Amino acid sequence: MAEEIIKIEDVRKTYRVGAVEVRALDxxxxxxxxxxxxxxxxxxxxxxxxxMNVLGCLDTPDSGRYLLGGRDVGTLKDAALAEVRNRQIxxxxxxxxxxxxxxxxxxxxxxxxxxGVPRAQxxxxxxxxxxxxxxxxxxxxxPSELSGGQKQRVAFARALVTNPSIxxxxxxxxxxxxxxxxxxxxxxxxINASGNTVILVTHSEQIAAYARRVIxxxxxxxxxxxxx
Numbered sequence: 001m002a003e004e005i006i007k008i009e010d011v012r013k014t015y016r017v018g019a020v021e022v023r024a025l026d027x028x029x030x031x032x033x034x035x036x037x038x039x040x041x042x043x044x045x046x047x048x049x050x051x052m053n054v055l056g057c058l059d060t061p062d063s064g065r066y067l068l069g070g071r072d073v074g075t076l077k078d079a080a081l082a083e084v085r086n087r088q089i090x091x092x093x094x095x096x097x098x099x100x101x102x103x104x105x106x107x108x109x110x111x112x113x114x115x116g117v118p119r120a121q122x123x124x125x126x127x128x129x130x131x132x133x134x135x136x137x138x139x140x141x142x143p144s145e146l147s148g149g150q151k152q153r154v155a156f157a158r159a160l161v162t163n164p165s166i167x168x169x170x171x172x173x174x175x176x177x178x179x180x181x182x183x184x185x186x187x188x189x190x191i192n193a194s195g196n197t198v199i200l201v202t203h204s205e206q207i208a209a210y211a212r213r214v215i216x217x218x219x220x221x222x223x224x225x226x227x228x
Contacts, residue, residue: 090161
């Protein structure tokens with residue numbers, strides 16, 4: 001039987017926008033299994049970004065339960081939560097979120113500083129991650145010297161360098177042209193094939209079609225959950 005890596009039960013999250021109460025997540029329950037490739041899809045305002053933040057331990061639900069690798073996230077103190085986030089989850093964002101004055105190598109090595117990894121080992125692991133995404137020739141280049149696709153590959157290498165079990169990718173092709181988007185989606189495919197659980201957040205049906213399972217969210221609720 002497949003191993004559960006993520007399980008959320010009746011999760012609710014409400015925001016106040018002025019006098020208006022917005023139910024971003026309205027009683028969502030969901031299980032993701034190890035090595036799955038899941039797309040969470042929905043229009044703007046559907047709740048998919050809130051779902052991403054909750055799954056990534058960047059935000060906490062108002063109620064409900066979140067089990068990550070069998071651990072109840074709601075019971076963890078801030079330090080333990082940060083450690084879980086740093087060790088188990090790799091993040092990739094639409095905006096790349098690279099430090100402009102650091103080389104690709106230094107950007108990729110940064111999460112290992114927080115993990116307390118010695119410098120020589122940090123750089124060795126960062127080089128290996130950059131090789132994994134096909135950027136061994138651009139390690140010493142700053143972000144300003146890289147194309148959009150290369151910046152996103154650096155972001156993927158940074159997500160992979162801590163050897164996380166889960167990769168969370170939020171609109172990873174949002175700032176890329178169609179040809180570069182295909183390259184990035186092929187990279188996500190290979191990351192999943194190498195054993196990582198991949199959760200992709202997107203508003204695009206075309207991008208969601210790369211995943212093996214598509215969960216559609218609307219008005220804070222799961223509208224459909226299909227395997228393809």
